[in-house]
Amino acid sequence: MSDDQNGTRKTGLIVSGLIVVVIIVGLAWWLTSSEPEPVREQVEQPQVESESEPEPAPDPEPELDPMPVEEVEPPTTEPEPEPEPELPPLNQSTDVLLADLKEQEVIVEPVASRSVISDLVVFVDNARNGLMLNDKALVSRPDGRFSVIEMDDKLFIDERSYDRYNAVADWAVSLDVDALLQIYQTYKPLLRDAYGEIGYPDADIDAAFIEAIDVVLATPLVEGMIQVEDDEVMYTYADPSLEALPPIQKQLLRMGYANATQVKEKLRALRTELANQ
Structure with a gap:
């Protein structure tokens, strides 16, 4: 019940109470006066109407839980794939390829080929078959000559001959595998074209590279002096x-x-990355 309703009810009760008190006092004074007793008339006391209790307000209807509103996610827009880089024709690709390698901070000075992609594909195809063609060398030949030393009437490779390959080996080790793979992926269409030109139009170029690497990795490494024989034309392993x-x-x-x-x-690191791409 509100405060206004309580105040109204209290005011009504006070007024009703005062009327009752006045009637009682007046009746008592009239009964004790010396006037002859008049014919008693029955005076009906006014009915004090008690203020009726206000009807209780109906219980509010329970609030219904609003239906959950499904949030509609905005459609996800797939990022547009980056456009494939424009590649030059195969026979004009060497200068562009070397420039891209330089941009990736790959040292290209030892590269001697003027048809890098075509010569590389020929080299890979020969390497996977265990062959090596000197006229398709990709890098400059080392300075110096192969030499042998004689000990106890036997010929051995002069270990100083290995030093002429130090620069090439150091260069190969310095190559960044990630940069090489990025360039490899970019120029793969031209590698496929070049592989097709030597008779493998539908071959898997990745598999060809891995096969070539596996052949080289299978080379046994020999520590110490390696004996050779002179057959008058060339030296052979004893x-x-x-x-x-x-x-x-x-x-x-x-x-x-x-x-x-x-x-x-x-080569082992490069093979791992090629196989996992």
């Missing part, structure tokens, strides 16, 4: 198992144990 190796593995042996170990480590 160990039949080494002489039976594919040409590209023999070439790696000529770099010496330390250089060959570094090159294999770099």
Whole structure:
């Protein structure tokens, strides 16, 4: 009940009470006066109407939980793929490729080929078959000559001959694998074109690179002095198992144990990234 309603009820009760008191006092005075007793008339006391209790307000209807409003997520817009870089024609790609390599801070000075992509594909195809063509060399030939030393009537590779490969090995080790893979992915269409030109139009170029790397990684590393024989035309390995190796593995042996170990480590890292892409 509100305060106004309580105040109204109290005021009504006070007024009713005063009327009753006045009637009682007047009746008492009339009964005790010396006037002769008049014919008693029955005076009906006015009915004091008690203020009726206000009807209780109806209980408010329970508030209904509003229906949950499903939030509609705005449609996600897929980012547009970056446009494929425009590649030059295969026969004009070397200068552009070398410029991109330089931009990736890859040292390109040792590169001697003027048709890098085509020569690289030929090199890879030969390497995966264990072959090596000197006329398709990608990098400059090392300075100096292969030399041997004689000890106890036997010929051995002069270990100083390995030093001429130090610069090439150091360069190979310095190459950033991530940068190489980025360039590889960019120029893969041209690599496929070049691979198609030598007879493999539908071949998997990634698989070809991995096969070539696997052949080189299978090269046994020999520590210490390596004995050779002079057959008047060229030197051959005295160990039949080494002489039976594919040409590209023999070439790696000529770099010496330390250089060959570094090159294999770099190729192993490159192979892992190629296989996982």
